[in-house]
Amino acid sequence: MLHKYGSPSFRLEAYLSEVAHHLGVHASFISTPTSLSIVLWSDRHEDEYNHAARIDPGELDMNSLSLTDELAFQLLSGEISLADADKRLDQIDAMQSPYNKTLTGVAFGTATSAFAMLMGAGWPEIFWSGVLGVIVYFWTLWSLRSKRVNLMLESVASFTVGFSACAINYYFDSGFNIWLIILSSLIILVPGLSLTIGLAELSSRNLVSGTARVMDATMQLFKLYFGAFIGITLGYQLFGHQELQVADTLPFWVNWLGVLMLSIGLVAIFRTRMKHVPWAIVSTFIAYGASTWSSAYLENGLGAFVGAFALGVYSNIFSRTMNAPSTIVAMHGLIVLVPGSKTYIGLNSFISGQDFIKADHIGQETFLILMSLVAGLIFANVVMPTKKAL
Incomplete structure (x- = not known):
């Protein structure tokens, strides 16, 4: 479980x-x-x-993870028998998300729009990223019912988003950054979190599991890019080639609005229990605030180390206070820090030779961010160890 x-x-x-x-x-x-x-x-x-x-x-299902952890605690403390615990596991397994499909769909749109804000997109890109994020959610729902769609989810979702972005640019709102909209719309599927967990497993000498998770994340990334590339190519053939444009920079306060929207959207996507929601939202602000503040003093993405360290200490304090897995709040904060998007940007630059945001040395920065995240979490566990294995 x-x-x-x-x-x-x-x-x-x-x-x-x-x-x-x-x-x-x-x-x-x-x-x-x-x-x-x-x-x-x-x-x-x-x-x-x-x-x-x-x-x-x-x-990731933080509701079921929390309930399973509580059940194990009750079993170990003698509050429940093994037979009753076994029945309760079946109930948790059959439990639906505490948030209905409509709320989850809205959460997908909110999270993708919020990520576009953090990427420095303009208002048109932010709006259309949210619209296409809802389309990605429809594909996600379909994948739950069809094994064939589930196997090709990343490719078909990215193809649909790429083709739709070209159509929107041609018929409704020309002149925006198509690749930035595609990335923002697909951010929920971009495996930056899996890549970070895989590297953390490798650092803990879980070599088989870490290698498997890193390779799985890499293949997901390839499928996402391939689908988007095919969608863009077909869109260019039908609607004409669009010049890549860099969005105008919005005020800095928009980034904080994006962090708030992203944290709220992740609540439904991760199925976080209501009593843990305030902790989860605060974790995103701590991670983003610490990394942003330290980036003014540290170069080459090393601000992610400070952000991950602050997040790790905070999540372990949450674990001690609420007697719940630190993963519940750590995952929300990691989404703000993980460089999955920058990995995607680097892949695009390598294949097409185009940079769709202003970023220098993207490959080096991505690698350093990944290492900084793992190191920050390890140091946090030393300074503020958690009482729970999770």
Whole structure:
């Protein structure tokens, strides 16, 4: 269940070991994004039980993650029996999102518009990014019902967004930055978060899981770019080639509005429980504020280290205060910091030779941001360790 809800492998293994220790069971666990292996044995290895399961990569569901964590705590404290806990797990597994489809669709539009603000887009780009973000949500809903659509979600969603952006530019609002709108509309699917988690797993010596997650994120990125590239190419053929234009810079306060909108949108997308929502929203401001402030003194994206450190300390304080996994608020703040978008920009520059935002040394900065994020979270766990494995 914890694997299904997007727990990193090193935290999942530590959590399961903690539960096994409290139950007096000798156990060993190996977790990867696509499998879970469990070994149970007696004191002298007279009896040994092995179980290996093929599991689909997990998705972020903070509501179910929090409920599962609470259930484990109740089990370990003796408030509930193993049989009742097993039944409760089935109930959590069948539970729907606390936010209906309409709210989630609005959240997709809000989050994509907010990201366009953070990328320095103009008002037309911000509006159309939100509209296309809702279209991406429709594809996401379809992928839940169709296995074939789920396998090609990134490609078909990016193709639709790329082609639609060209059509909008031709019929409704010419002169905006098409590639910036495409990136903002697809930001929920851009695997910057998975890439960061994969590198964190590698740094914790979970080599198999970390390598698998990094390669999976890389393939998702390729599928996103390929779909967008095909959509743009077809759009240019039908509607004519549009010159790439850089958006006018908006006032700095728009960035803070974007952080607020992004944090609110992520609440429904991540299915965060209502009692954790204020903590989650504050985490995005702490991450963005710390990284922005420190960027004035540190160069080459190293401000992300300060942002990740502040976020890690804050999320561990949340874990101690609310007795809940620190992941619940850390994931919201990481979205503001992860360089998935800059990785996408670097891929575009490498293939097409075009830069659709003003950014120098994008590849070097992306690498440094990734390393800074991992280092910041590690240092935060040393300064303010959490009492929970998650």
